[in-house]
Amino acid sequence: MGLQLQDIAWHQSVGRLIETLDKPLFWVALARLLQQYVPSDSWVVLLFSRDRPQVFAECPGDGGPDPLFQDYLQGLYLLDPFYIASREQQFAGLLRLADVAPECFEQTDYYQRYFRLNVVADEIQFNVPLEGERTLCLSLGACQPFSPEQIALLGLIQPWVMALMRQRLAFEQELLARPAAPAPAWQHRLESAGELTARELEIARLMLSGGSGKEIARRLGISAETVKVHRKHIYAKLGIKSQSELFALFLQAQQS
Known part of the structure; x- marks a missing residue:
C-alpha cells in the first residue's frame, strides 16, 4: 500500500495513536500501525546504553520468554551490528541492516545461531539518541528482505515515528529511572584466562561480529x-583453533 501525504487513513491512525501515548499498549499500537504499511514478522523496543539493553516492549510471543532473546540480552547483544553502531556513533533516524552489518556478518556464529533464527532475514531500526550516550530503538524484523519501496515508505513516515517515540518517553520514566544491569564482563574473563591485550580483545570482538581482516585493519588503522598476527596470538593464548571455538568461549563468559 502506497502512502501519500493526503492519505486520510494514515492521519486518522496517527491521531488515534497519539491518544494512546500514555497507555500501556502504545508500543503495540505503534508496531501494528507500521505493519499495516510495511509488513514485518517481529519487533522490539530497546534502550541501548553502556549497560545491558533495557526492553520497553516486544512482539507478543506464543507464551513464555523467548530463550534466544534472553541469550541476546545476556550478552549476545555485544555482537549486534545495530548495538555496535549505536555505541560507536549515535545516529538519529532509520538504519538498515545493510548499513551496519560487517562484510562477513552472515558467516558468523552470531548470525547462524541467533540472528537468522530469531530475526530471520532482515532488520530495520528507528533510532532516537538520548542523553547519557543512550539510544531508544524500535527494531522491525522480517522473514524477507525489506524492499527499496518499503524502506522509502518508512523514510517518509520516519519523522512521525521518531516524534511519537520521543513523546512516549514522558510515560516511561519508571523504566528510565531503573538501573540497568551492568554489561557482562566477558572481556575481563577472557583477558584473565588467556592474558589477552586490550588490542587483542578488540580484534576478537570485531572478528566475532563479522568484520573481515581488511575491515578490522581499516577500522583500527593497522595492516591486514x-x-x-593478532588473530594467531589470540588463538594461541586461548588454546583454540577457530572462530567457532572463540564464540564458544564468548558464550561461556556470559554464563560464568
Missing part, C-alpha cells in the same frame, strides 16, 4: 597482516 597485523590483524592476522
